[in-house]
Amino acid sequence: MQRLRIRYAKRGRLRFTSHRDVSRAVERAVFRAQIPMAYSSGFHPHPRISYAGASPTGAASEAEYLELGLAERRDPDEVGRSLDAALPDGLDVATVAESPGGSLSDLLTASAWLIELRGADAAEVGSAVSAFLGTESVPVERMTKKGLRTFDCRAAVVALEVSGTDAGPALALVLRHTVPAVRPDDVLTGLAAVSGFATPATALLTRLAQGPLDEATGTVGDPLA
16 A cells, blocks of 8 residues: 655635544545545445644644555655645645655654734733743643643743734744644743733734754754655
């Protein structure tokens, strides 16, 4: 069985699509693209599609990953073009590579994010970031599948810097993947906890990269390299 790893983007209005809806769109797309999928065994066989590190609903992403199991060998670039044409606008295939084996999820140890804080005051954002980085531990609460959990969002932050866009101030954030997972909105909650910073309702979250973390430089590498 040939395994192909795919990086795809979730853009525009598709940022509000749930992971379940994305998976349904992918299953329909592989059928329309006539990709020769391998199927699971049992009474209800499903195409062999696995997902890794899906972004939360409401966040755009340039670095979502999935793996396809094919029953017949195909050229990865050809599969990528066919799948991209069959997916809805806003779900865009970026890269396709043959799997060398092993777990794709194990390679996704960190993410780089851009958080656009449209309408926020740049000086206030800078003060909030300084207060957050100067605090050893920042506990936050979030409802998970296992109930209300309290965890330290500061421990997962590898880097946090104030940057800027045409729309106003922004945050460049690198997060280490932990259990439970710390999300960018958890960091915003932590900023409010230590400084009183109120996140604008117009804040936009975009994952720019996802992959292995270089501990020496604090950068996120390419899991398909």
